[in-house]
Amino acid sequence: MNHKVADLKLADAGRLRIEWAESRMPVLMALREKGRREQPLKGMRIAGCLHVTKETAVLVRTLIAAGAEVSWSGCNPLSTNDEVAAALAAEGISVYAWHGLSVEEFYWCIDRTLDFKPTLTLDDGADLIFQVHKNHQQLAAQVIGGTEETTTGVQRLRAMAGDGKLLYPVYAVNDSETKWDFDNVYGTGQSSLDGILRATSVLLAGKTVVVAGYGHCGRGVAMRAAGMGASVIATEIRPTQALKAVLEGLRVLPMDEAARLGDIFVTATGMKDILVGRHFDVMKDGAIICNTGHYDCEINIGDLEQRAKSKREIRQSNEEYLLKDGRRVYLLAKGRLINLAAAEGHPSEVMDMSFANQFLALCELAKNGRKLEKQVYALPPEQDQELARLKLTTMGLSIDALSAEQQAYLSDYSAGT
Ligand SMILES: NC(=O)c1ccc[n+]([C@@H]2O[C@H](COP(=O)([O-])OP(=O)(O)OC[C@H]3O[C@@H](n4cnc5c(N)ncnc54)[C@H](O)[C@@H]3O)[C@@H](O)[C@H]2O)c1
Secondary structure: OOEEOOOHHHHHHHHHHHHHHHHOOHHHHHHHHHHHHHOOOOOOEEEEEOOOOHHHHHHHHHHHHOOOEEEEEOOOOOOOOHHHHHHHHHOOOEEEOOOOOOHHHHHHHHHHHHOOOOOEEEEOOOHHHHHHHHHOHHHHOOOOEEEEOOHHHHHHHHHHHHOOOOOOOEEEHHHOHHHHOOHHHHHHHHHHHHHHHHHHOOOOOOOEEEEEOOOHHHHHHHHHHHHOOOEEEEEOOOHHHHHHHHHOOOEEOOHHHHHHHOOEEEEOOOOOOOEOHHHHOOOOOOEEEEEOOOOOOOEOHHHHHHHEEEEEEEEOOEEEEEEOOOOEEEEEHHHOEHHHHOOOOOOHHHHHHHHHHHHHHHHHHHHHHHHOOOOEEOOOHHHHHHHHHHHHHHOOOOOOOOOHHHHHHHOOOOOOO
16 A cells, blocks of 8 residues: 555545645646646656645645656644545555654654655655655665755755755755745745634734744734734844834834733744743733744743643643643644644645745756755746746736836946936
């Protein structure tokens, strides 16, 4: 058997979800048709480790249409959509993923995707590529290259490349403008609130929302929470980001102060220990805490457990911790990515561009990857312009172009006031 999923009977429901996503992802669908004709991935075996959502299914089908063999696992224990996983398995696609798997099962699934000895790898958070480097180094020689979807994964791979430890080249898909400035901002902004609302159904208007980290994701969350009538506080460590938050109308405070004021906390830093014991000690009764960064280390759950008298699941993805002094703190989605664990991840429209970048990066690796060094590479900026233009076209929008005179003016230094 080339799959392990929760329940194959969910396949029909999964197919409908994927069909819906396909209707919202015109750029990737256009690349699929081109790929079907030109077969740029023919002969490639792609092992992927990325959230099994309906949008990922559209990517997987596109890779196969372009000639690749694919084997897939989810990149987070709580992010797999079981209906989608069942639909892929029912299509004969090799997929090892189910919602709620243990950490041991998580790595077992990755190992199964490596059984077919990939020539390309695709990561979201670098768990698969680390597994190759740690436990399956013999596979690395035949891997032409890999791609990485998210900020945290790219940071770690850059660190590895810096230490001379990276065994094959990687494209940092995250760092493309059409990914980082859209998916992380608008995708995370909307879908994190979606997750919070599904897990709590609270009224956001009038609440104080504390967003830790005013980077791409944090800014998206802050913008959308403010749009729903929340008063937003940002915490930061970088002065420039903090200044941007202030000038965009937010309050900026250290977490030690913000911890007393927040009704809802969202961590979005990619850093560990953002909310720790001393913060739980001063939070309001009823405070809601969640994370949208890649790993579940931003909220120190051990500290929370230590302070708790008891805990119970009060709603799906929502655990009430009753603290020893009688206050209650609500932890959503066990501190894992709130948007994927409690909702459906980013909307298809924004994943359209992220996954178009993934697809083009893999095609480029298949063609020219053997010429690359064992480094982390950015995708060409022209690709962003092409993809954005295509996206605008599919939205029925057109833009201006420079006239010949304007073009010349760009390089003219003879004229002034
Ligand atoms: N939920 C999702 O679907 C999703 C989507 C994309 C990215 N991510 C993940 O979200 C995280 C953030 O990604 P990003 O693209 O916004 O990164 P980013 O680098 O743009 O932003 C992170 C921000 O956090 C700040 N920061 C770091 N440590 C901090 C601390 N101790 N206190 C306060 N602020 C701190 C940094 O200064 C930076 O401004 C990463 O882990 C990334 O992988 C999640």
